[in-house]
Amino acid sequence: MRIALVAEDYYPQLGGVPEHVHNLALQLNAWGHPTNVITSHMGDHPDADFVRRVGTSRVIYANGGVSRITTGWKLRRRLEQQFRAGRYDIVHVHGGLAPMLGLAAPFAAWRAGIPVVATFHSWFARSIGCRVFRRPLQRILDRHSATIAVSQPVVDANARYFRANWDIIPNGVDTTFFRPNGRRPHAFTDDPRLLFLGRIEPRNGLGTLLDAMPRILARYPGAVLTVAGDGPWRSYYERRARELGASVRFAGQVFGDRPAFYNQADLYLCPTTIASFGVTLLEAMACGTPMIVSDNFGFRWVVDGGSEAVIIPKDDPVVWAETTIALLADPERRAAMSRAGVAKAAAFAWPRIARQELAVYERVLARRARASARPVTEPRYVRTPRKTSVIASTSR
Numbered sequence: 001m002r003i004a005l006v007a008e009d010y011y012p013q014l015g016g017v018p019e020h021v022h023n024l025a026l027q028l029n030a031w032g033h034p035t036n037v038i039t040s041h042m043g044d045h046p047d048a049d050f051v052r053r054v055g056t057s058r059v060i061y062a063n064g065g066v067s068r069i070t071t072g073w074k075l076r077r078r079l080e081q082q083f084r085a086g087r088y089d090i091v092h093v094h095g096g097l098a099p100m101l102g103l104a105a106p107f108a109a110w111r112a113g114i115p116v117v118a119t120f121h122s123w124f125a126r127s128i129g130c131r132v133f134r135r136p137l138q139r140i141l142d143r144h145s146a147t148i149a150v151s152q153p154v155v156d157a158n159a160r161y162f163r164a165n166w167d168i169i170p171n172g173v174d175t176t177f178f179r180p181n182g183r184r185p186h187a188f189t190d191d192p193r194l195l196f197l198g199r200i201e202p203r204n205g206l207g208t209l210l211d212a213m214p215r216i217l218a219r220y221p222g223a224v225l226t227v228a229g230d231g232p233w234r235s236y237y238e239r240r241a242r243e244l245g246a247s248v249r250f251a252g253q254v255f256g257d258r259p260a261f262y263n264q265a266d267l268y269l270c271p272t273t274i275a276s277f278g279v280t281l282l283e284a285m286a287c288g289t290p291m292i293v294s295d296n297f298g299f300r301w302v303v304d305g306g307s308e309a310v311i312i313p314k315d316d317p318v319v320w321a322e323t324t325i326a327l328l329a330d331p332e333r334r335a336a337m338s339r340a341g342v343a344k345a346a347a348f349a350w351p352r353i354a355r356q357e358l359a360v361y362e363r364v365l366a367r368r369a370r371a372s373a374r375p376v377t378e379p380r381y382v383r384t385p386r387k388t389s390v391i392a393s394t395s396r
Contacts, residue, residue, distance in 0.1 A: 001361060003028055003035040004088045004114075006079075006105040008057075008068050008095050010039040011047075014229075014255065015199065016279040017121050020150070020171050021094050025050055027354035038082055040070040040101070052086075054078050055100075066201055066231065070100045079108035090361045092117045096147065097130075097137050106140060115145040115364050119169070123153045123276035123298055130161040138162055145364040148357075150277045153297035157276075167360055170302075171279050172353035173345055178286035180342065181263040184335075191222035192328050195265035195289070197258065197280055198272065200231035205271030205294060208317050210240050210248065215321035217247055220328060225269075228254045228261050262287035266334070267327060270294065273314045278302045281309065282348050285341030290334040292323055308341035 005025055009017040021037055028035040029050060036050050040057040047053075055072030072078065079101075083091060091109035095102040096118030106116045118141075130137065141147065147164040149155045155166045194216075198204045209225060216223050224246070227237070230253035241248040254261055262268060268284040268291045275298035284291050285308055293299045294314030303309045310327065312319050327334055 001033045001090065001358075001365070002086060002088045003033055003361065004038050004083060004086055004091045004109075005035060006038045006091060006093045006101050008039070008070060008098060008101045010037060010042075010051075012042055012045040013066075013068065014253070016150075016171055016277055017094055019279050020119075020121070022048075023172060023174055023350050024354055024357060027350050028358070031354075031358075033358070036086055036088075038079070038101075038105075040068075040072070042068075052082060054082060066199060070104075075100065076104045076108045079105055080111050083109055083112040083114055088114055089365060090115060090117060092119065092357075092361075094119045094121060096120045096144070097140065098122070103140070106144065110143065115368055116143070117146045117148065117360060117364060118144050119148040119150065120154050120158055121150050121276055123151075123157045123274065125157075127161065130158075134161050145368070146360050148360065151298055151301045153301055154276045156297075167356075169353060169356045169360070170348060171277050171282065172350040173279070173282035173286050173348050175286050175345055175349045178259050178262070178283045178345070180288040180338075181259070183263055189266060189328075190220065191224070192220050192266045193264055194223060194225045194324065195228065195261055195268045196225060196270070197228040197254065197261060197268070197283075198270070200227070200229050200234045200237055202233065203272065203274045205273050205314060206237050207240065208271040208294075208315055208320055209269055210237065210244065211317035212321040212324065213244050213247060215318065216324055217244070219325045223247060224249060226251055226261065226265070228252075228258070258283060259287055262289045265289050267292060267324060269320070269324065270299070271314055271320065272296065272299070275299055282345055286345035288338040288342045290327065290337035290341070292320070292327065306340060306344055308337050308344055310337075 005021050007021040009015055011018050025035045025037050036052050038052045040055040041053045042057045055070040055075050057068045057070055060067050060069055091114050093102055093105050109116045141162055141164055148167045148169050150171050196206055196209055225248045228251045238250055262284050268289045270293045272294055275296050277298045281302050291309040293309050293311055295311045310323055312323050
């Protein structure tokens with residue numbers, strides 16, 4: 001089976017969608033299914049040999065953070081040329097109905113005679129675009145061979161505007177890459193190490209942690225908050241953190257060294273305000289790092305009452321400080337959280353998630369094969385007592 005994974009967001013931008021697409025491509029290629037990632041140009045970046053780039057990516061600000069949109073002359077035609085040249089059996093679009101690749105790629109695939117599967121990754125409270133363009137977008141959605149959401153909250157958000165038969169296939173985590181390193185972050189320490197890891201943008205809640213740090217430092221003067229990540233708001237948050245001195249350390253963008261950051265932390269703090277899932281939660285779980293996470297629809301769905309994390313209100317620095325202090329003082333609970341996280345992460349290992357994706361592709365192609373093999377029957381003549389009538393035979 002030859003597969004094209006189309007993604008507006010991909011490396012060098014970091015986030016849930018790039019991680020999902022890249023790891024799915026790695027797994028499918030490892031199983032012998034030639035798979036390419038088709039995305040747009042984002043400057044100089046060393047790509048894997050399965051990556052193809054079309055058009056130019058532009059940064060936009062939407063839904064409280066950074067997003068991307070692809071521009072380019074005759075973009076749809078160039079995508080169609082890519083699809084034909086790749087002789088793909090399936091085009092899998094990540095970011096269904098989202099401009100530009102989420103809209104251009106399906107039409108290009110259909111012109112090339114290739115079925116389209118779309119995965120929806122985003123949660124939103126409301127969407128003016130979906131409301132205004134509901135009818136034409138529904139017609140596009142109706143032509144998709146399968147629709148996937150990464151979580152139930154994503155289904156609920158889109159169901160306000162569209163009808164679809166949804167498969168829920170979550171994001172995955174590479175448990176061979178993200179894993180405990182033998183250190184015991186739950187052991188008692190007077191100099192706790194706290195971690196924030198993510199894009200530095202307002203919706204990820206770093207300001208809440210900076211406001212919580214004075215209370216934490218009053219109890220643990222040697223505590224250090226490491227901010228791992230980058231983004232257009234970094235300088236703003238660095239200015240806010242100056243009064244905290246060496247207690248807040250900005251490490252810049254991290255990639256291949258992410259497991260080391262999780263494993264060095266006594267607690268992973270994730271105050272994100274808007275989330276459809278929570279890939280960093282899976283990464284921290286796989287490393288055995290206890291977590292405090294904000295109460296949003298995506299995180300609540302991932303944690304689902306589990307003991308690997310404590311869920312608290314997203315914008316209350318006092319609660320964040322008090323909960324952090326309480327957990328730092330309870331090594332036995334943190335040890336139990338660590339074990340629970342490693343166990344849960346195993347259920348999201350990429351081989352398990354990729355098998356679910358592959359099952360959708362196989363279902364789509366089997367249905368297409370049955371439709372192609374359906375015989376065209378001749379009209380059937382039935383004699384009645386009075387006359388001969390012609391009944392057109394149809395099948396569904």
